[in-house]
Amino acid sequence: MNSKIKKPKIVWLQAITCNGNTHSLLSANANRLKLFLDSFDLVYHPSLTTDILLDDLLEKEEEIDFLLVEGAITSNKEFFQISDQTTSEVLKKLVLKSKYLIAVGSCASYGGVHKKFEQNSDIFGLEEALDKKDISSLVHPIVNLTGCPVHPEWILQTLFSLKEYKQMPLDEKGRPKEIYSYLAHHGCTRNEYFEWKVEAKSFGLKEGCLFYGQGCRGPMTHSNCNKILWNDVNTKTRAGMPCIGCTEFDFPRNNMLETKKNIGIPDEVPLGVSKRAYLSLAGVAKTFKIDRLNEKIIK
Amino acid sequence: MKTVDIVERIEGEAKLVCQWDKKKISDVKIQFLNFRGFEFILKDKPILDALVYTPRICGICGQAHLKATVEALENIYKNHNEELTLTNKAKLLREIGLNIEIIDSHIKWFYMFIMPDIVKFSQNSLDEYSPLKGKKWLESSSVASETIKSLAIIGGQWPHTSYMIPGGVISDPTLLDLVSMQNYMDQAIRFYEDSLVGIELDNYLDFKKSEDLYKVKGDLKDFITISFENEFEKIGKSYNRQLVLGDSLSFEKGKVNRKLIKNIDYENIEELSINSFDIDKSKVSKEAYTWSKTALYANNFYETGPLARAVVQNRSFVSDVHKHYKDSMFTRVLARMDELGFLLHKTKQLIKQIDINEESYIKPKVSLSDFKYGVGQGSVEACRGSLYHDVEIENGKISKYDVITPTVWNLGPGVDGKLSTSQKAIVGSDSLEKAKLILRSFDVCSVCTTH
Ligand code: SF4
C-alpha cells in the first residue's frame, strides 16, 4: 500500500441505536476488515477509538470524507443526548464537514425499530432529519444502507466503491442498486420448495419454504442476503427463520413470524408478479405431488 | 469539587459525576441520559413479534434478550397448565447460541473495551493493544468474527436473529454443521491457549488456588502484572454480594450475601424508580438523574455478572481469588476472562450432546393469542449478568413488558441513602482514571440500560 496517498477519513456516529451495526461490522470477514482498516482512517468511533472524543471532533474544523451514522436521529434532548447535545445537533455539525453521508442500518435510514417509540414523535432517519442547507457540503446523495442490522459487506463495498469511483447508483429509496435490486429470496436454499409450492410443515425443519406459513418476506424484500450470505456461512431463511423484511421502509411490520392469508392463499405475492399469475402457477404446481420434495432431504 | 465526565467506549455512553473530598471521590452519580422506550414499543404489539423486537434492545447481547423472551412466553403456557415440551436438542441449541454470544462479547470486551485503558497504567508501552491497529486488537476482532460464525450456523446470522421460538428453535443443523461449530470453538480455544492465557485450556481449568495466578501467561498475564503494579486488587470493592438469576446447563442460580443460598424467588425482585426519569413527568422526583432504574433483590443491592456466576457456582480458581481480593476491580476482570475459558470448554461439550435425530421444534397445541390473559417471566444469564423479562399478554397483544438488564443491577442509581453496587465500588477512588476503570470493570452496557 502506498502510504503517501492520504487515506480517506471516516467518522462513525452513534445516535439512537442498539449498536448492532457496529457489532455487525466487527463480525465482518477478518481479512476484509483488516483491509478496510488499512485503507481508510477511522478517526472516530465512540466504542472503538481512543484518540479523540466526540467534543474534539466537533471543535476541529477538519474535513470528513465519509460520515457513517448508526441509529435514528432526534432533536428531543430529554430522551436522547450525546456529549450534552441532541443527536440532531451533532449530526448537523458533522454533516457540514463531510463529503459523503451514509446511513448505516434501517434506523439511520428510516427510523426503523426506534421510530416505533411513539411517545417521542421526533425520531427520524437521516434524510428526514436534515434539510437542504444541512447537506450543502455533500458531494453525493445520502446513501441508505438498510438492514437490521446492516450486512458488514454492504458497508465495505460501499466505502471501497465510493473511494474508487466517487459515486454509485441508488434506487428511489436511496439504497445502492447493486445491493438492493436483488431480493432476499434469490439464492435461498429453499427455492425449489417455493417453485413447487411445498410449504414448511412447521418451524425447525430443513425442508419446505417459509413463505406459506411462517411469514417469509424473501420474495418481497430487497437485499442480497442469500447471494452473499451472513457471517460467511448462512442466512436466516436457509437456517429456517423467515425473512422479516428488515431492509424495507416498513420494517418492523406486525405479525412478522406468520403469513397473512386469505382463504389459504398468501395475501401478498412475490414482487412484480400478478396475483392471477401467481395463483395459476401455484394451482398447477400443486397438482404434482413430487415425492422427493415431500420427504426428508437426508433420509 | 465536582467533576463531570463523559465515558465513551462502553456500549453507548454514560456520564460520571463525581464529588471530591480530600482528593478522593466522596460521592458519585452514574448517569445514563438516553431512553429508547422498548417497553413502550412492545406494548400492543402482536405477542410473537416480541421475538423480533427484544433482540434489538442490544446489538451485543441480543440472543440473551431473545432467550429471556422465549422463556417468558413459554412461562405463560406453564401458568395456564399447558406447559410446552421442549426437546433436549432445542434446549441445547438455545443455550449454545447464547454461550457463543457471551464468548464473542468477552473476547471483544477484553481487547477493545478494557485493555486499551489498562495498558495506560503500564510502565511499558504496549502498542500491540492499541485500538484498530495493534496486533492484539486485530487478532481479537478476527477471532471474535470467526467464533460468531458458529452461532450463524444455527441462527442464520448474527447479530439479530430470532431463532428461538416457543416450542423450540427454527433450525435443524446437520451433523456436519455441528462439526463446523466444534471447529469454530476449537479455533477460539486455540486463541485462548496461545494468546490469552499462554497455557493449555485443560491445564488452565485445573487451576484451584489464587497462587495459580502466577502460572498464567499470555495477555492475561499483562493484565495481572499491571493490576498488581497498580493495586487494582484493592480498588473497586463493593458490597461483595453476588446474584445469579438464570439457571442453565452452564450456570447455577443463587446468591451470596455472606452465605451462599441456591434458592431464588423472583418475588424478591424489586424495581424502583426513585432516582430515575420517567416518561410521565408527574412521576419524576427532584432527585432523578438517570434513565436507569434501581434493581434490588430482597431489599439489597447485588452484583451480577461473571464474578457472581463463578462464586455462586463455586468454580474453584475464581472463588479462591475472590477470597483473597474480594469483589475488587481485579477479581471482576479476571472472572470475566476465566468465564471465557470455562464457556469455551462447556459449549464444546454441549454441542457434543446434541442428538440430531430429535425434533428442533414441537408446535404448541394452542397459540398464545388463544389465552385471554397471561403473565410470564424469563431470566437468563447474559454476557454482563442476570437479565430478567416480565411479560403480560391480553387478547393476542402484549399489554405490558418489563425488562431488567444486568447493567441496571450493577449500575442503577442508589436509593434511600444506600449506594448502588457500582457507586459503592467507585467511592473512595483517588483518581478519575481509576474510577472509570472500575466502571468499565462491570462491562457497562448503556445501550441495554437505556432500553
Ligand atoms: S424461505 Fe423465503 S427466501 Fe427462502 S425460498 Fe421460501 S420465500 Fe424464498
Ligand code: SF4
Ligand atoms: S433475510 Fe430478510 S430479514 Fe434477514 S437480514 Fe436479509 S433482509 Fe433482513
